[in-house]
Amino acid sequence: MARSPATSDVFNAVAEARRREILDVLITGEKAVGAIVDDLSMSQPQVSKHLRVLSEVGLVSCRAEGRHRLYRLEPARLRPFHEWLSRYEQAWNDRMDRVDDYLIELQRQGDPQ
Amino acid sequence: MARSPATSDVFNAVAEARRREILDVLITGEKAVGAIVDDLSMSQPQVSKHLRVLSEVGLVSCRAEGRHRLYRLEPARLRPFHEWLSRYEQAWNDRMDRVDDYLIELQRQGDPQ
DNA sequence: TTGACATATGTCGATATCGGAATATGTTGG
DNA sequence: CCAACATATTCCGATATCGACATATGTCAA
Numbered sequence: 001m002a003r004s005p006a007t008s009d010v011f012n013a014v015a016e017a018r019r020r021e022i023l024d025v026l027i028t029g030e031k032a033v034g035a036i037v038d039d040l041s042m043s044q045p046q047v048s049k050h051l052r053v054l055s056e057v058g059l060v061s062c063r064a065e066g067r068h069r070l071y072r073l074e075p076a077r078l079r080p081f082h083e084w085l086s087r088y089e090q091a092w093n094d095r096m097d098r099v100d101d102y103l104i105e106l107q108r109q110g111d112p113q
Numbered sequence: 114m115a116r117s118p119a120t121s122d123v124f125n126a127v128a129e130a131r132r133r134e135i136l137d138v139l140i141t142g143e144k145a146v147g148a149i150v151d152d153l154s155m156s157q158p159q160v161s162k163h164l165r166v167l168s169e170v171g172l173v174s175c176r177a178e179g180r181h182r183l184y185r186l187e188p189a190r191l192r193p194f195h196e197w198l199s200r201y202e203q204a205w206n207d208r209m210d211r212v213d214d215y216l217i218e219l220q221r222q223g224d225p226q
Numbered sequence: 227t228t229g230a231c232a233t234a235t236g237t238c239g240a241t242a243t244c245g246g247a248a249t250a251t252g253t254t255g256g
Numbered sequence: 257c258c259a260a261c262a263t264a265t266t267c268c269g270a271t272a273t274c275g276a277c278a279t280a281t282g283t284c285a286a
Binding site for chain 4: 146157160161165179182
Protein backbone atom coordinates (compact mmCIF):
# COMPACT_ATOMS: atom_id res chain seq x y z
CA MET A 1 0.00 0.00 0.00
CA ALA A 2 0.93 3.59 -0.25
CA ARG A 3 0.14 7.04 0.86
CA SER A 4 -3.42 8.11 1.50
CA PRO A 5 -5.14 10.73 -0.69
CA ALA A 6 -4.00 13.99 0.86
CA THR A 7 -4.52 17.42 -0.58
CA SER A 8 -8.24 16.94 -0.25
CA ASP A 9 -8.75 18.32 3.20
CA VAL A 10 -8.31 21.66 4.86
CA PHE A 11 -5.39 20.53 6.96
CA ASN A 12 -3.33 19.49 4.01
CA ALA A 13 -4.33 22.46 1.96
CA VAL A 14 -3.00 24.75 4.65
CA ALA A 15 0.08 22.67 5.32
CA GLU A 16 1.83 24.02 2.26
CA ALA A 17 3.67 27.24 2.98
CA ARG A 18 3.01 28.70 -0.45
CA ARG A 19 -0.68 28.22 -0.04
CA ARG A 20 -0.58 29.94 3.31
CA GLU A 21 1.14 32.86 1.63
CA ILE A 22 -1.66 33.05 -0.87
CA LEU A 23 -4.25 33.01 1.86
CA ASP A 24 -2.35 35.75 3.64
CA VAL A 25 -2.48 37.91 0.57
CA LEU A 26 -6.20 37.37 0.30
CA ILE A 27 -6.84 38.53 3.86
CA THR A 28 -7.00 42.10 2.66
CA GLY A 29 -9.73 41.18 0.22
CA GLU A 30 -10.55 39.92 -3.22
CA LYS A 31 -7.68 39.72 -5.65
CA ALA A 32 -7.06 38.65 -9.21
CA VAL A 33 -4.60 35.89 -9.98
CA GLY A 34 -2.21 38.32 -11.58
CA ALA A 35 -2.20 40.49 -8.49
CA ILE A 36 -1.26 37.51 -6.36
CA VAL A 37 1.48 36.58 -8.79
CA ASP A 38 2.87 40.08 -8.45
CA ASP A 39 2.61 40.22 -4.68
CA LEU A 40 4.32 36.92 -4.05
CA SER A 41 7.10 35.78 -6.32
CA MET A 42 5.55 32.72 -7.83
CA SER A 43 4.89 31.69 -11.39
CA GLN A 44 1.37 32.17 -12.65
CA PRO A 45 0.74 28.44 -13.18
CA GLN A 46 1.85 27.77 -9.63
CA VAL A 47 -0.51 30.29 -8.25
CA SER A 48 -3.35 28.92 -10.31
CA LYS A 49 -2.67 25.38 -9.18
CA HIS A 50 -2.48 26.31 -5.55
CA LEU A 51 -5.66 28.32 -5.91
CA ARG A 52 -7.25 25.22 -7.34
CA VAL A 53 -6.37 23.20 -4.30
CA LEU A 54 -7.57 25.92 -1.98
CA SER A 55 -10.71 26.19 -4.01
CA GLU A 56 -11.44 22.47 -3.93
CA VAL A 57 -11.33 22.61 -0.17
CA GLY A 58 -13.49 25.70 -0.13
CA LEU A 59 -10.94 27.99 1.46
CA VAL A 60 -11.29 30.42 -1.41
CA SER A 61 -14.05 31.20 -3.82
CA CYS A 62 -13.83 32.62 -7.27
CA ARG A 63 -15.79 35.17 -9.24
CA ALA A 64 -15.28 36.17 -12.85
CA GLU A 65 -14.89 39.84 -13.64
CA GLY A 66 -14.17 40.38 -17.29
CA ARG A 67 -11.07 38.48 -18.15
CA HIS A 68 -9.97 38.50 -14.56
CA ARG A 69 -10.81 35.99 -11.92
CA LEU A 70 -11.17 37.40 -8.50
CA TYR A 71 -10.40 35.05 -5.67
CA ARG A 72 -11.69 35.62 -2.23
CA LEU A 73 -10.97 34.14 1.15
CA GLU A 74 -13.67 31.97 2.73
CA PRO A 75 -12.71 32.13 6.39
CA ALA A 76 -15.71 30.06 7.38
CA ARG A 77 -13.87 27.06 6.02
CA LEU A 78 -11.24 27.43 8.68
CA ARG A 79 -13.79 26.33 11.17
CA PRO A 80 -12.82 22.63 11.28
CA PHE A 81 -9.41 23.87 12.09
CA HIS A 82 -10.53 26.10 14.84
CA GLU A 83 -12.64 23.38 16.32
CA TRP A 84 -9.84 20.91 16.25
CA LEU A 85 -7.55 23.35 17.96
CA SER A 86 -10.03 24.18 20.65
CA ARG A 87 -10.03 20.59 21.77
CA TYR A 88 -6.48 21.20 22.86
CA GLU A 89 -7.08 24.51 24.54
CA GLN A 90 -7.95 22.78 27.78
CA ALA A 91 -4.78 20.77 27.84
CA TRP A 92 -2.98 23.93 26.94
CA ASN A 93 -4.53 25.89 29.78
CA ASP A 94 -3.89 23.17 32.30
CA ARG A 95 -0.24 23.53 31.56
CA MET A 96 -0.32 27.29 31.48
CA ASP A 97 -1.66 27.37 35.01
CA ARG A 98 1.66 26.23 36.28
CA VAL A 99 3.57 29.13 34.88
CA ASP A 100 6.90 28.04 36.25
CA ASP A 101 6.67 24.68 34.59
CA TYR A 102 5.77 26.38 31.40
CA LEU A 103 8.76 28.67 31.41
CA ILE A 104 11.09 25.88 32.35
CA GLU A 105 9.67 23.86 29.57
CA LEU A 106 10.15 26.51 26.95
CA GLN A 107 13.74 26.71 28.04
CA ARG A 108 14.23 22.99 28.01
CA GLN A 109 12.70 22.54 24.62
CA GLY A 110 14.29 25.43 22.83
CA ASP A 111 13.54 25.40 19.14
CA PRO A 112 13.42 21.81 17.96
CA GLN A 113 14.47 22.75 14.42
CA MET B 114 13.27 21.22 -8.76
CA ALA B 115 10.96 19.32 -6.51
CA ARG B 116 8.89 19.47 -3.44
CA SER B 117 10.01 21.50 -0.47
CA PRO B 118 11.13 19.74 2.73
CA ALA B 119 7.84 19.24 4.56
CA THR B 120 7.35 17.15 7.62
CA SER B 121 9.57 19.55 9.49
CA ASP B 122 6.98 22.01 10.65
CA VAL B 123 3.93 21.90 12.85
CA PHE B 124 1.53 22.44 9.99
CA ASN B 125 2.72 19.41 8.10
CA ALA B 126 3.01 17.30 11.20
CA VAL B 127 -0.62 17.92 11.96
CA ALA B 128 -1.76 17.58 8.38
CA GLU B 129 -1.60 13.82 8.57
CA ALA B 130 -4.81 12.31 9.87
CA ARG B 131 -3.06 9.45 11.65
CA ARG B 132 -0.90 11.86 13.54
CA ARG B 133 -3.91 13.81 14.61
CA GLU B 134 -5.41 10.61 15.92
CA ILE B 135 -2.32 10.04 17.98
CA LEU B 136 -2.47 13.53 19.37
CA ASP B 137 -6.12 12.98 20.21
CA VAL B 138 -5.27 9.90 22.17
CA LEU B 139 -2.64 11.81 24.09
CA ILE B 140 -5.07 14.51 25.14
CA THR B 141 -6.10 12.43 28.12
CA GLY B 142 -2.50 12.26 29.28
CA GLU B 143 0.77 10.42 29.03
CA LYS B 144 0.68 7.09 27.25
CA ALA B 145 3.09 4.35 26.25
CA VAL B 146 3.56 3.44 22.61
CA GLY B 147 1.87 0.11 23.12
CA ALA B 148 -1.18 1.76 24.62
CA ILE B 149 -1.49 3.98 21.57
CA VAL B 150 -1.12 0.98 19.30
CA ASP B 151 -3.98 -0.67 21.14
CA ASP B 152 -6.22 2.37 21.17
CA LEU B 153 -5.91 3.12 17.49
CA SER B 154 -5.54 0.31 15.02
CA MET B 155 -2.11 0.98 13.71
CA SER B 156 1.02 -1.12 13.57
CA GLN B 157 3.63 -0.45 16.19
CA PRO B 158 6.26 0.74 13.70
CA GLN B 159 3.76 3.18 12.24
CA VAL B 160 2.99 4.63 15.59
CA SER B 161 6.67 4.93 16.41
CA LYS B 162 7.37 6.68 13.14
CA HIS B 163 4.55 9.14 13.54
CA LEU B 164 5.61 9.79 17.09
CA ARG B 165 9.05 10.57 15.77
CA VAL B 166 7.69 13.21 13.44
CA LEU B 167 5.54 14.70 16.17
CA SER B 168 8.52 14.64 18.46
CA GLU B 169 10.83 16.38 16.01
CA VAL B 170 8.36 19.19 15.79
CA GLY B 171 8.00 19.30 19.54
CA LEU B 172 4.32 18.42 19.65
CA VAL B 173 5.03 15.51 21.95
CA SER B 174 7.74 14.78 24.46
CA CYS B 175 9.00 11.45 25.65
CA ARG B 176 10.04 10.04 28.97
CA ALA B 177 11.46 6.60 29.68
CA GLU B 178 9.79 4.52 32.35
CA GLY B 179 11.35 1.10 32.57
CA ARG B 180 11.06 -0.53 29.21
CA HIS B 181 8.18 1.70 28.31
CA ARG B 182 8.35 5.07 26.70
CA LEU B 183 5.69 7.47 27.79
CA TYR B 184 4.72 10.10 25.29
CA ARG B 185 3.07 13.27 26.33
CA LEU B 186 1.32 16.05 24.48
CA GLU B 187 3.05 19.44 24.38
CA PRO B 188 0.14 21.74 23.65
CA ALA B 189 2.37 24.81 23.82
CA ARG B 190 3.69 23.85 20.42
CA LEU B 191 0.29 24.42 18.90
CA ARG B 192 0.81 28.07 19.48
CA PRO B 193 2.12 28.95 16.00
CA PHE B 194 -1.00 27.36 14.76
CA HIS B 195 -3.24 29.28 17.01
CA GLU B 196 -1.54 32.51 16.11
CA TRP B 197 -1.83 31.84 12.44
CA LEU B 198 -5.50 31.12 12.79
CA SER B 199 -6.18 34.22 14.81
CA ARG B 200 -4.98 36.34 11.93
CA TYR B 201 -8.07 35.15 10.13
CA GLU B 202 -10.49 35.64 12.96
CA GLN B 203 -11.07 39.22 11.94
CA ALA B 204 -11.91 38.31 8.37
CA TRP B 205 -14.09 35.59 9.77
CA ASN B 206 -15.94 37.96 12.07
CA ASP B 207 -16.41 40.55 9.38
CA ARG B 208 -18.30 37.96 7.42
CA MET B 209 -20.21 36.65 10.38
CA ASP B 210 -21.60 40.09 11.03
CA ARG B 211 -23.71 39.77 7.97
CA VAL B 212 -25.53 36.71 9.14
CA ASP B 213 -27.73 36.47 6.11
CA ASP B 214 -24.80 36.38 3.79
CA TYR B 215 -23.24 33.73 5.91
CA LEU B 216 -26.24 31.46 5.83
CA ILE B 217 -26.70 31.93 2.14
CA GLU B 218 -23.09 31.13 1.68
CA LEU B 219 -23.19 27.94 3.63
CA GLN B 220 -26.05 26.88 1.46
CA ARG B 221 -24.35 27.87 -1.75
CA GLN B 222 -21.14 26.14 -0.84
CA GLY B 223 -22.46 22.93 0.56
CA ASP B 224 -19.70 20.50 1.35
CA PRO B 225 -17.02 20.77 -1.32
CA GLN B 226 -15.81 17.21 -0.82
C1' DT C 227 -12.22 37.81 -36.73
C1' DT C 228 -7.88 38.72 -34.89
C1' DG C 229 -4.59 39.67 -31.58
C1' DA C 230 -3.42 40.71 -26.86
C1' DC C 231 -4.14 39.65 -22.39
C1' DA C 232 -5.57 36.64 -18.16
C1' DT C 233 -5.89 32.30 -16.42
C1' DA C 234 -6.07 27.23 -16.47
C1' DT C 235 -4.36 22.75 -17.63
C1' DG C 236 -1.10 19.10 -19.02
C1' DT C 237 3.33 16.84 -18.92
C1' DC C 238 7.67 15.77 -16.82
C1' DG C 239 11.51 14.79 -13.57
C1' DA C 240 12.91 14.87 -8.82
C1' DT C 241 11.79 13.87 -4.37
C1' DA C 242 8.84 12.96 -0.11
C1' DT C 243 5.92 10.36 2.05
C1' DC C 244 3.17 6.52 3.54
C1' DG C 245 2.40 1.71 4.94
C1' DG C 246 4.20 -3.01 5.46
C1' DA C 247 7.53 -6.35 6.74
C1' DA C 248 11.75 -7.49 8.73
C1' DT C 249 15.06 -6.44 11.94
C1' DA C 250 17.84 -3.78 15.36
C1' DT C 251 18.15 -1.68 19.91
C1' DG C 252 17.14 -1.47 24.59
C1' DT C 253 15.31 -3.03 29.15
C1' DT C 254 13.91 -6.11 32.65
C1' DG C 255 13.70 -10.35 35.42
C1' DG C 256 15.52 -14.90 36.47
C1' DC D 257 24.04 -14.17 30.42
C1' DC D 258 19.49 -15.19 28.33
C1' DA D 259 14.76 -14.95 27.05
C1' DA D 260 10.79 -12.05 26.66
C1' DC D 261 8.99 -7.90 26.01
C1' DA D 262 8.76 -2.79 24.30
C1' DT D 263 10.13 0.31 21.05
C1' DA D 264 12.98 2.15 17.22
C1' DT D 265 15.07 1.82 12.74
C1' DT D 266 15.77 0.32 8.06
C1' DC D 267 14.42 -1.16 3.56
C1' DC D 268 10.90 -1.45 0.16
C1' DG D 269 7.36 -0.43 -3.54
C1' DA D 270 3.56 2.56 -4.67
C1' DT D 271 1.95 6.95 -5.12
C1' DA D 272 1.56 12.16 -4.30
C1' DT D 273 3.25 16.29 -4.73
C1' DC D 274 5.97 20.19 -6.07
C1' DG D 275 8.01 23.31 -9.48
C1' DA D 276 9.22 24.36 -14.36
C1' DC D 277 7.93 24.64 -18.83
C1' DA D 278 4.82 24.52 -22.60
C1' DT D 279 0.36 24.99 -24.13
C1' DA D 280 -4.76 25.30 -24.04
C1' DT D 281 -8.87 27.97 -22.90
C1' DG D 282 -11.33 32.03 -22.42
C1' DT D 283 -12.37 37.03 -22.84
C1' DC D 284 -12.12 41.52 -24.38
C1' DA D 285 -11.24 45.41 -27.84
C1' DA D 286 -10.75 47.10 -32.29
